[in-house]
Structures are given as C-alpha cells and as structure tokens.
Amino acid sequence: SQQGEEDPQALSIQEGENATMNCSYKTSINNLQWYRQNSGRGLVHLILIRSNEREKHSGRLRVTLDTSKKSSSLLITASRAADTASYFCATDPTSGTYKYIFGTGTRLKVLA
C-alpha cells in the first residue's frame, strides 16, 4: 500500500515560476526523502530530511517537514523546462530498515 499521498497529482506551470508539491504520510518516520523520475525511467534521489529537521535546502529545492501533521512539501524555485518529471516522496516507516514506501507522485510539467 502507498504510505504517502502527493498533492497535487499533476501540476502545470510556466518556466520561471515556483512549483510546490505536498506529501502526507501515515506513520512515524525516521526520515523523508524526495525522488524525481523522468518519463518512466529510474528514480533519482533529490533530498533527505530527518525527522528532527523542519526545513532543508539544496540548490533550487526547499523541503519542509511537519511531523505533527505528518506532511512534507517540496518547493522548486525558478522552474525550468528540464524540471518536467514526476516527483515522489518516500518514507521508511520502520526506522532503519530502508524498506521505503513511496507516495503516488506529482507529475510536474514546466512549459517553456
């Protein structure tokens, strides 16, 4: 079963705009990760945020985590056409087992 639910399911924006996608999960977690997938290919790790962190930045990416609401958000600033992809959150519901459960994904389309 899916642990996380991403919202929105699909998002279409213009190049240069910011894209925000959200993830909700069900159980306690040790960390939450975001992955990107281009057109049915392998997933690429973007960023990991630990349960004791509230915000993390990596380049144009900003991730927040609210463990009280069991939710996370991924913000991509100044989006580019190359950011067009599906984005997934992943959690390890049993600490340290690395048996990640992925959400349903947000399909982002950035229009040039």
Added chain:
Amino acid sequence: ETGVTQSPTHLIKTRGQQVTLRCSSQSGHNTVSWYQQALGQGPQFIFQYYREEENGRGNFPPRFSGLQFPNYSSELNVNALELDDSALYLCATIHITGGLGGELFFGEGSRLTVL
C-alpha cells in the same frame, strides 16, 4: 549516473510464463531492494536483500522471489506471470547515511509486459 545496471530493459512475456530480471551495481553497496511500479503509480516495495539473505518483504506473493550473489548483484524471479504483473521493475542499492537514513540508487528499470 547511479552505477546500477538492470537487464533486460524491455521484455514481453505471456501469462503463465516465468521471468528473471537482473541487477548489478558498481557501488559496493551490500543492500539491494526491488520495487514494482505500475503505470501512473509510485514504486511498491517487493523485497530487500542484505548479504545474500532476504531481510524484508512487501505485500507480494511467493511467486516473486529473489537472489543476491556474493558480488551483491541480484535477481528478481517471477513465476506464473499474470497480466497485472505488467510494470516497471526497479532495482535500488542503498547508501546508508550516518545511520539515520539510506539513499536509494536506482537502475533504469526493466519494463515487463505480460500478454
């Protein structure tokens, strides 16, 4: 480039047949996981191998089985294929980061179509 290689990239089988998918890694990571991703869905955890032993399994029937070899390469075997087994199968090695998480390095996947 994750250094994780999967083969074959695409294959077509008929219902009832058996399939073997392969995964190799240059990373030296000793833990490998397999995921099934149906069209339009997120990856679903099948099972995980650590030092040649299965150490975790998702909600998949026994006809899904695997192996890990001493060089940490891995195989996923699926017997008695069903139409619903059509999916992208992803192999991932795990780079453990300081004991508080593991980053997954995915291969490009094997797309299986069952007719």
